Structures are given as C-alpha cells and as structure tokens.
Amino acid sequence: MVYTQHGMERRLAVLVAFFVFLAPMAQVALAACPPDLDGDGQVGGGDLASLLASWGSPAGDITGDGATDGADLTSLLSQWGSMCPGKDIIPYELAGTTLLAAPWFTPVDVVLQSQMAMAAVDANRLQGLSGGSYPLYVVADRNGDDWQANTDLHDLRGTPQLWAVNPGGRAANMVEVLNTGLLDIAGGGNLFMGLGVDLVLDVDGSGTLTPGDVIDGMDRAGMVVSRNPVLAGPFAASTLSTYTASGATSGFTTSRLWYPTAIQSMAPQPLIVISHGNGHQYSWYDFLGTHLASWGYIVISHQNNTVPGIETASTTTLQHTNAIIGQMNTVAAGAIANRIDTSRIGWIGHSRGGEGVARAYDRLVDGTYTPTNYGAEDIGVVISIAPTDFLGSASANPHGVPYMLLYGAADGDVCGCPDNDIADSFNLYERATGWRCSTYIHGADHNDFNCCGFEDFAGPSGTAIGRTEAQEVQKAQMLAALQSRLRGDVGADEFLWRQDQSLKIPQFAATTTIVREFDPNGAQDQVVENFQTNTAVTQSSSGGAVSVVNTYLGEGLLQDANTAFTWVSSDAFNGAVRGRTSDTERSGVFSWADDSTIHWELLPALADQSDQSDQTHLSVRLAQGPRHTYTVTLAGPCNAAFRLVDANGQSATLSINAYGQGVQRPYLRTGYGTGAGWQSEMETFRLPLSDFAEQNAALDLSALVAVELLTGPSHGANVGRLQIDDLLFTRP
Amino acid sequence: MMHTIAISIVALAMVQGAGQQVAPPEVGEPPAVREEGQGIPAIPATPAPAGEILWARAFEVEEPWTSDFRADHPTIRHGFIVVLKTDAAMAFPRQVACPVLMAGEMPCEVIDPVAGSEYVVALAVVPNAAEAWDPEPDFTTLDLCWCAPALPEQVTPESAAKSFSNARTAGVIAAWQRSRGVDPLAPLRSVAADPTSIRPMLAAADREAVVRAALAGRESILAR
Numbered sequence: 001m002v003y004t005q006h007g008m009e010r011r012l013a014v015l016v017a018f019f020v021f022l023a024p025m026a027q028v029a030l031a032a033c034p035p036d037l038d039g040d041g042q043v044g045g046g047d048l049a050s051l052l053a054s055w056g057s058p059a060g061d062i063t064g065d066g067a068t069d070g071a072d073l074t075s076l077l078s079q080w081g082s083m084c085p086g087k088d089i090i091p092y093e094l095a096g097t098t099l100l101a102a103p104w105f106t107p108v109d110v111v112l113q114s115q116m117a118m119a120a121v122d123a124n125r126l127q128g129l130s131g132g133s134y135p136l137y138v139v140a141d142r143n144g145d146d147w148q149a150n151t152d153l154h155d156l157r158g159t160p161q162l163w164a165v166n167p168g169g170r171a172a173n174m175v176e177v178l179n180t181g182l183l184d185i186a187g188g189g190n191l192f193m194g195l196g197v198d199l200v201l202d203v204d205g206s207g208t209l210t211p212g213d214v215i216d217g218m219d220r221a222g223m224v225v226s227r228n229p230v231l232a233g234p235f236a237a238s239t240l241s242t243y244t245a246s247g248a249t250s251g252f253t254t255s256r257l258w259y260p261t262a263i264q265s266m267a268p269q270p271l272i273v274i275s276h277g278n279g280h281q282y283s284w285y286d287f288l289g290t291h292l293a294s295w296g297y298i299v300i301s302h303q304n305n306t307v308p309g310i311e312t313a314s315t316t317t318l319q320h321t322n323a324i325i326g327q328m329n330t331v332a333a334g335a336i337a338n339r340i341d342t343s344r345i346g347w348i349g350h351s352r353g354g355e356g357v358a359r360a361y362d363r364l365v366d367g368t369y370t371p372t373n374y375g376a377e378d379i380g381v382v383i384s385i386a387p388t389d390f391l392g393s394a395s396a397n398p399h400g401v402p403y404m405l406l407y408g409a410a411d412g413d414v415c416g417c418p419d420n421d422i423a424d425s426f427n428l429y430e431r432a433t434g435w436r437c438s439t440y441i442h443g444a445d446h447n448d449f450n451c452c453g454f455e456d457f458a459g460p461s462g463t464a465i466g467r468t469e470a471q472e473v474q475k476a477q478m479l480a481a482l483q484s485r486l487r488g489d490v491g492a493d494e495f496l497w498r499q500d501q502s503l504k505i506p507q508f509a510a511t512t513t514i515v516r517e518f519d520p521n522g523a524q525d526q527v528v529e530n531f532q533t534n535t536a537v538t539q540s541s542s543g544g545a546v547s548v549v550n551t552y553l554g555e556g557l558l559q560d561a562n563t564a565f566t567w568v569s570s571d572a573f574n575g576a577v578r579g580r581t582s583d584t585e586r587s588g589v590f591s592w593a594d595d596s597t598i599h600w601e602l603l604p605a606l607a608d609q610s611d612q613s614d615q616t617h618l619s620v621r622l623a624q625g626p627r628h629t630y631t632v633t634l635a636g637p638c639n640a641a642f643r644l645v646d647a648n649g650q651s652a653t654l655s656i657n658a659y660g661q662g663v664q665r666p667y668l669r670t671g672y673g674t675g676a677g678w679q680s681e682m683e684t685f686r687l688p689l690s691d692f693a694e695q696n697a698a699l700d701l702s703a704l705v706a707v708e709l710l711t712g713p714s715h716g717a718n719v720g721r722l723q724i725d726d727l728l729f730t731r732p
Numbered sequence: 733m734m735h736t737i738a739i740s741i742v743a744l745a746m747v748q749g750a751g752q753q754v755a756p757p758e759v760g761e762p763p764a765v766r767e768e769g770q771g772i773p774a775i776p777a778t779p780a781p782a783g784e785i786l787w788a789r790a791f792e793v794e795e796p797w798t799s800d801f802r803a804d805h806p807t808i809r810h811g812f813i814v815v816l817k818t819d820a821a822m823a824f825p826r827q828v829a830c831p832v833l834m835a836g837e838m839p840c841e842v843i844d845p846v847a848g849s850e851y852v853v854a855l856a857v858v859p860n861a862a863e864a865w866d867p868e869p870d871f872t873t874l875d876l877c878w879c880a881p882a883l884p885e886q887v888t889p890e891s892a893a894k895s896f897s898n899a900r901t902a903g904v905i906a907a908w909q910r911s912r913g914v915d916p917l918a919p920l921r922s923v924a925a926d927p928t929s930i931r932p933m934l935a936a937a938d939r940e941a942v943v944r945a946a947l948a949g950r951e952s953i954l955a956r
Contacts, residue, residue, distance in 0.1 A: 278830075279826075279847045308800035308884045310883070386827070390883050413826055413827045422828050456771055
C-alpha cells in the first residue's frame with residue numbers, strides 16, 4: 001500500500017481522534033495469568049514445581065475451583081511456554097510481514113518505506129493481553145543501555161496508534177504499523193539503508209517502558225524502515241572521468257572515480273574498487289559507480305589487465321586499490337582528500353576480473369603481494385560477478401572474507417557448463433568460508449551486468465529479462481552486501497535472503513525469478529547437518545542418527561560427475577557444477593514419490609544441539625535436481641516442510657512455501673544433453689523459530705530432540721528431487 | 733594508397749608525441765546489439781591460420797619489459813606490432829579460455845581486444861632476446877597462427893612449443909607462409925619512409941609507447 005501525503009495526513013488525523021477516544025481503555029487492568037505461579041513471566045518448569053508442591057491446597061489453583069488438582073495440571077501444561085506480562089519487560093518480535101499460508105505472519109526486521117509495515121502479537125503466548133487495547137509506539141532505535149537510561153516513549157510518527165488485542169494467535173492479531181511514511185529516514189546524514197526503530201506495546205499506558213510492556217528491539221532494532229535500494233541514495237554524486245594511477249601496470253593506469261559531492265563534509269567513507277572482465281572497459285560501470293556514490297561510497301573502476309590471465313588481473317586490482325589510497329589527497333583536485341576509510345574496502349570484479357578479485361585477496365592472505373597502503377584485514381567484502389575459475393581450489397579462493405556472487409542463469413560466456421570447470425562460477429562461492437551470499441537471476445546474461453558488453457544471452461527464447469532489470473537487481477543486491485559488511489547495516493541482510501514474495505522491491509518484475517543463498521557462517525551457528533563429516537548416511541555431521549521413511553538419502557561431493565546435464569542415475573548430483581575434483585564441498589540428495597520423512601536426531605546430551613532457545617532461525621539450502629524425472633514431472637516450485645520435535649513429544653511444522661515460492665524450478669535452459677534445466681540452484685530458507693513456537697506454544701526450544709524434513713503429497717509436492725545442505729540453527 | 737599512408741603516419745606521430753599522462757585511447761563502445769539469440773560465437777577449431785596482416789611495424793625498446801603472456805615471464809626487447817584481419821570468432825575476447833595467437837613459440841601480446849571485431853592488434857614479441865635487433869628485423873621469419881585455447885599466463889615454453897609444433901604438423905604454418913605471397917614485407921612498407929625498406933623501425937622508450945603505437949595502428953586501419 002502506498003499512501004499519498006494527503007492520504008497519510010487524513011489517516012493520521014483519524015488515528016489521533018481514535019486514540020483520544022479510546023485511550024482510557026489502555027488503562028484496563030490486565031487479565032490474570034494464573035499458570036504463572038512463580039511469577040517469572042513465563043509458564044514453565046518452575047510453575048509445574050509450584051503446582052505439584054501445592055497439590056491439594058488452594059495455593060496452586062489455576063482453574064479457580066479452590067483446589068490444586070488434575071484440572072490445574074492440565075491447564076498449566078496446555079499453556080506451557082506461554083509468556084505472561086506484568087512482571088518484566090517482555091522482549092517479543094512484534095514487527096513482521098504477512099504470509100500467504102500458515103502461520104500467516106512471520107517476524108522480519110525490514111520493511112520498505114513505501115510498503116505496509118505489519119505487527120502481530122500472539123495473545124495465546126502473551127497471556128493477559130487479550131481483550132485489552134494498548135498504545136503501540138514506534139520509537140527511535142535504542143540498545144539495552146539506552147533503554148535503561150531513558151524509558152520515555154516518543155513516537156516518531158507524532159503519536160502512537162491504539163492496538164486492540166483479540167483472543168488468539170498472531171493470525172488474529174495483525175495490525176498495520178501506520179504512517180511509516182512519515183519517518184525521516186535520510187535525516188541526520190543517515191548512511192544506513194533504513195531507519196531502525198523499536199516497537200513498544202505500552203501495556204500500562206504509562207508512556208514509558210515499564211515492566212509488563214512488550215518491546216521489539218531491546219538490543220537491536222525491532223524494525224528497519226528501509227529506503228528502496230534500487231533507487232539513488234541520499235547523496236549527490238560527482239565523477240572524475242579519468243585519472244592516472246601511480247604504480248599500476250603500464251598500459252593499465254587509467255581509472256574512473258565517483259564520490260559523494262559533499263564528501264568533505266562527511267566522515268571518511270568506504271572505498272569500492274570495480275575490476276572489469278576480459279574485453280570489457282573500465283568505463284562500463286557508470287550506473288553502478290554513480291549508484292554507490294549516491295549511497296556514500298567512494299568508487300573507482302580501473303583498467304584491468306585480463307588478457308594474459310587472472311594473475312595479471314589481480315595485480316591491477318591490488319595496484320589500483322593501493323594507488324587511489326596513495327593519491328586521495330591529490331586526485332580530483334583534492335575532492336576526496338583524507339575521505340577514504342582505508343579499513344573498509346570492497347572489491348567488485350566481473351568475469352575474469354571476478355576471479356581476479358578473489359585471487360587478489362588470496363595473494364594478500366598468502367603474503368605473496370604486500371601493498372603499502374592496506375592489507376587483507378582492510379578488505380571487508382569481495383563481490384564476484386560471474387567469475388571464471390582458471391586457478392582452481394587453492395588460488396581462486398575467497399577464504400574467510402565476506403563474499404558475494406552475482407550470476408545470470410542465461411550467461412553465454414561463463415556458462416556454468418558441466419564440461420568446463422573454468423566456466424563454473426559457483427565453484428568460488430562454495431570455497432568461501434566466511435559470510436557469503438549469492439544472487440542467481442533467471443533470464444540474465446553475462447553482459448547484462450555492464451553497460452555495453454556483447455549480447456551473450458543463452459537462455460530459452462522469451463525469458464531474457466534485459467539489462468535494465470538485471471542492473472536493478474544488481475544495484476540492490478550489491479548495495480545490500482556492501483552495507484551489511486562495510487557499514488554493519490542491520491537492515492541489509494534481509495535483502496540478501498528473503499524471497500521476493502516476502503520483501504518485494506517494486507522495480508523487480510513479478511515474472512523475474514531471483515534465487516538467493518545466504519550463509520553468515522556465524523560462530524554461533526549450530527550445524528545439524530552439512531555432510532562434511534560423518535559421511536555415513538545414517539549419521540549427521542553433528543553426530544546424531546539420521547533415518548528416513550519412504551526415501552533414500554544420498555551423500556557425496558557437490559559436483560556434477562560427468563560432462564552433460566542429462567539425468568542419469570549414476571550422477572546423483574547432476575547439475576551441481578559447484579566444484580572441481582580438488583574441492584571438498586559435500587551435500588545430500590534425495591527424492592520421493594510418496595509422503596516421506598528425513599529425521600535428524602539432535603543429541604540431548606549436547607546442550608548446544610538440544611537448546612536452540614537463543615537462536616532465531618532454522619536455516620537450510622535446497623535445490624531441485626535438474627532434469628531429474630521427478631523435477632520434470634513437478635514442473636514448478638517444490639514445497640517441503642520442516643518439523644521440530646522436543647523432548648516432551650511436542651512438535652511444530654512449517655512449510656517453506658509459506659515464505660515465498662518453495663524451491664525454484666531450475667531455469668529451463670537446454671543443451672549438454674537431453675531435456676531442459678541448467679545448473680543446481682541452491683536456495684536458502686530461513687524459518688523463524690518463533691513461528692514454530694507460534695504453531696505450538698508447548699514446543700520447548702530449549703529441549704529439542706529432532707529436526708525432520710517432510711515431503712510428498714501431504715506437503716505440496718507429489719514427487720520431487722532435492723539436493724540439501726547446511727541444515728543449521730542460526731541467529732543474526 | 734598514399735592517402736592511407738599519410739593517415740597512418742600522422743596517427744603515429746600524434747600518439748608518439750603525446751605525454752606520458754595521456755590515457756590510452758578509449759576504444760569505441762562495441763555495438764550495443766541486444767537481439768536475443770545472437771550470443772557469443774562458438775570457438776573455432778584450432779590450430780588455424782592467423783589471417784591477413786594489414787599493418788605491421790618492427791619495434792625495439794630502451795627499457796625491456798617482462799611479459800605476462802607466458803608462464804616463464806620472458807624479457808622482451810623487440811618484436812613486431814601487427815594488425816590482423818582475422819576470424820572474429822577466433823579473436824573474440826571471451827572470459828573462458830580463448831585461442832592463443834602464437835608467434836612461433838611465444839604467445840602474442842594481444843592489445844585491447846574488442847568483442848565482435850575482426851581486427852586484432854598484437855605484439856609479436858621475441859622472448860628473451862639478448863639484445864636489440866641485429867642486424868635488422870627479419871619479418872619473413874614471423875610465423876603466426878591461432879593455437880589451442882588457453883590462458884596466456886598459463887602457457888609454458890613447453891606447451892607453447894607443442895602448440896606450435898601441432899600447428900606446423902597440421903599445415904597451418906605452411907599455409908600462413910603461402911598466404912604472405914611474393915611480398916611478405918608489404919605490410920611493413922605501409923608506414924615506411926623508404927618503400928624498399930622495413931625502416932623506420934619504432935624505437936620506443938618502453939612497452940607503453942609501443943602499445944600506444946599499436947593502438948594508433950589499429951585506428952589507422954579502421955579509418956581506411
């Protein structure tokens with residue numbers, strides 16, 4: 001929903017009147033929360049102990065019949081895990097977005113300013129809210145210390161909105177967070193994509209954050225109202241058409257510069273270096289340089305020595321980075337003097353240049369190249385656009401540097417072909433061991449990501465998305481990756497993993513398919529199964545037993561084993577052109593023609609496996625098996641569901657297609673054998689643990705015993721073939 | 733013909749007189765054709781003849797350079813600038829491995845390739861020559877061919893020798909020599925003050941000056 005300014009003003013006026021009329025209702029006393037016998041704000045083990053200790057007496061009476069008995073026990077167990085306002089400030093994920101299927105609402109952090117922001121509350125879990133109406137505040141983001149120092153609630157929209165909470169779960173209690181269009185996102189020189197805010201349900205109507213209130217954003221922003229990353233940022237941009245880089249390889253000294261026009265009034269800003277591909281020109285990235293400068297970055301695009309090979313290309317990247325830092329006080333007549341933050345550098349390379357930037361980082365790590373003005377620790381992110389893989393596992397290797405891959409499915413040059421390792425861009429992605437993400441775009445070709453390269457489209461007729469569309473995706477996704485890694489912008493990551501149906505950017509055509517992988521590789525991740533160790537199919541990499549019903553789970557190297565894409569049973573990972581024989585990334589694969597289950601045991605003896613109460617998401621990456629009989633039969637996105645089971649036998653199930661479209665059908669490109677379908681399109685799904693809890697409030701996330709993957713007719717896909725990897729619990 | 737020669741000489745003079753800070757000429761944007769299905773041409777079979785030499789000039793430099801176009805990084809003191817008209821598919825600057833233009837057992841240093849163009853400008857260099865031309869360049873010894881796709885920096889002296897041997901065995905070198913006809917020095921004379929000589933040879937300060945001359949040579953050809 002997009003409001004006109006006039007419309008917003010009218011809505012605000014109505015809101016204010018409504019609030020004044022109903023404000024006294026906010027003072028209505030909270031309903032009691034009988035099962036919370038020990039008063040800790042949540043129904044749990046302490047309450048059970050109190051109830052049993054009070055058996056037969058009135059002290060543990062929940063049902064109101066004056067005695068503590070079996071009826072009270074039943075009542076308590078039915079509300080197990082519920083939270084009860086009134087004792088403490090309650091952290092709770094209020095902000096979110098609607099879903100097209102159960103659980104109908106899911107907590108998220110980011111909403112585009114032009115779109116509807118939603119909030120929801122589960123009155124089944126937040127006992128006592130039901131039936132009351134409370135002011136919902138949108139306040140400037142504060143961390144825990146800030147909240148302790150200042151509990152005043154000041155709504156950035158001018159006035160809070162009133163929220164009448166109904167009985168029931170989130171689906172019964174979804175409201176639009178009104179008037180986010182009134183928020184001043186760009187104010188104060190904000191370099192983030194959006195404005196972080198906290199949402200507070202002021203349960204006692206006191207106008208301050210007090211015990212019993214519900215807050216989303218105690219430690220980090222509860223919600224980020226974001227600008228559209230496709231559009232120009234808040235800064236005017238200037239360009240220096242050419243300058244000469246000192247110390248660069250002869251014949252490759254020319255570079256172009258973009259920067260915020262008002263850079264001298266800003267703090268030092270990150271440096272972005274663009275390294276073009278073979279037969280390309282440094283002058284082909286004006287759209288990207290201008291875009292990033294408008295978001296506050298200093299950007300150069302340099303001549304790149306790609307004809308001899310990758311080593312020479314990496315050298316020019318290293319040299320030009322060194323040169324612009326050394327020359328920043330003189331280039332462009334001093335316009336960027338002392339304004340490069342040399343500790344925050346991002347490299348973007350295209351094709352051979354895309355491998356070149358990975359190799360450049362590898363050389364810094366190896367110590368075979370030592371620049372004078374920066375080091376490996378200053379490279380904050382490396383982005384490759386359709387990189388080649390000439391140098392292989394050891395040298396075309398991003399190591400642990402944050403890494404992004406941007407790739408078009410219709411690439412006619414670095415094609416992702418099964419007979420040529422050099423043309424397989426995902427090889428580099430799989431080698432990255434740090435924070436990493438990829439954006440794979442159906443219908444985009446190799447030169448859609450620059451202004452003027454030769455038309456190389458190699459997809460099915462009628463599926464080309466064209467340069468404008470591809471570059472809008474490119475601008476948005478690259479900006480998000482840079483913001484995430486170079487500015488610590490908490491709102492950026494969601495642009496890199498949420499499906500388009502969940503975080504829809506208006507400029508992206510509804511028909512454009514974008515497949516995203518996102519893996520923070522965080523130290524706090526708890527891996528259930530990544531197939532790297534314990535390679536027997538009956539044991540997960542985390543040590544638990546693995547069992548299956550009505551399917552067969554295979555494990556192996558994530559590599560296509562022959563030179564064609566034709567489906568043959570001897571090539572279990574057909575289409576997985578994601579590694580050379582010297583690479584070690586492994587994966588699982590399975591298929592089904594009936595309801596089937598894969599069951600991963602979590603070892604209760606290991607607290608880090610069974611207790612996921614401090615994590616936020618269950619994450620997994622999945623890809624349909626290209627050209628497999630079942631993939632062809634399914635002929636569309638593939639749904640599946642995950643179930644969590646706890647030690648009490650409680651469970652909750654979520655379908656992945658509630659969050660978007662399920663696992664995308666492979667791009668129907670032909671060649672390399674019979675049939676249609678190209679390389680494996682691994683896609684990350686992150687299912688909020690709070691959504692599992694919403695499905696079953698009794699589910700104990702601190703005592704999980706199993707994760708199950710459910711497929712088959714009962715779960716939306718009669719048949720299917722999936723490659724699966726990196727099943728883990730994670731948090732931001 | 734005289735008009736063409738004049739353009740070439742003027743172009744060379746202009747470039748050679750330029751200061752060190754002048755950026756290499758930007759190649760015009762390739763045709764921004766976006767017809768779905770045009771695609772990148774398939775890589776032709778190799779070995780194959782190099783094509784027609786339209787323009788050439790011997791050079792030597794005061795400051796030798798280390799070539800990145802062969803894995804052993806030979807030292808380069810002299811060679812020939814050549815502008816070829818060839819199979820555009822062969823010369824297409826792909827991201828994956830491209831056919832390597834060889835001059836004997838040394839990859840040519842291809843300069844600024846342009847997608848879709850049938851014109852190739854390259855430095856046919858002599859690896860590890862001990863000193864400047866002695867007594868003078870012998871253009872008739874220059875044998876060019878397109879050899880198997882590879883990344884030049886990964887071509888070793890051994891693999892280069894094998895590629896060139898394969899080209900000779902396949903008859904590609906003999907075909908090349910025949911194609912030069914009765915007057916192999918004609919391309920050189922296009923810039924010669926004395927049409928009976930291959931002089932003047934370009935005496936350049938360094939590789940950058942040679943590259944500028946090479947690109948100007950291509951421009952002169954395109955201007956014809």
